[in-house]
Amino acid sequence: MKAKVTLKNYLTLPDGFYTAAPNLLYVVRGNTRRFVFRYMVDGKRRDKSIGPVSKVDLTQAKSTAKEFLGRLASGLPLTQSTKERLAEEYSRAEIPSFKSFAEQTIEKIKEVKRWRSNKTYANTVQYFNSYVYPVIGNKRIDEIKRADVVA
Incomplete structure (x- = not known):
């Protein structure tokens, strides 16, 4: 059984994949540690990087994963593409x-x-x-x- 990811131990876990929350993975490989949101679209598994531990802590990653789940449930895309974001900025x-x-x-x-x-x-x-x-x-x-x- 893999260890549970908590605020106390998430910086000291050995290499591997850990479930931190629903659809939220904590990936440890060597010195790199990052959060990944894993979801299914059209029967295919997709991974969306939330960010490295140096920029995103566990609570931020959990809230982002919760937001992504809500967007998926609503049928919205997870994030805007750069082109869409720039078009929105220019229109404003x-x-x-x-x-x-x-x-x-x-x-x-x-x-x-x-x-x-x-x-x-x-x-x-x-x-x-x-x-x-x-x-x-x-x-x-x-x-x-x-x-x-x-x-």
């Missing part, structure tokens, strides 16, 4: 128009780069006012496509 943030973004960028370049002369800065601003802003100035940055840049 107010996306500026190209003109406002370009103006801020040009001003930053002016501060950092210190244009070789004021004439270079003036030419850049004039170029954007004449050729770029009329075509894509009012579009949001995320709406600009390759065809817009070519135009």
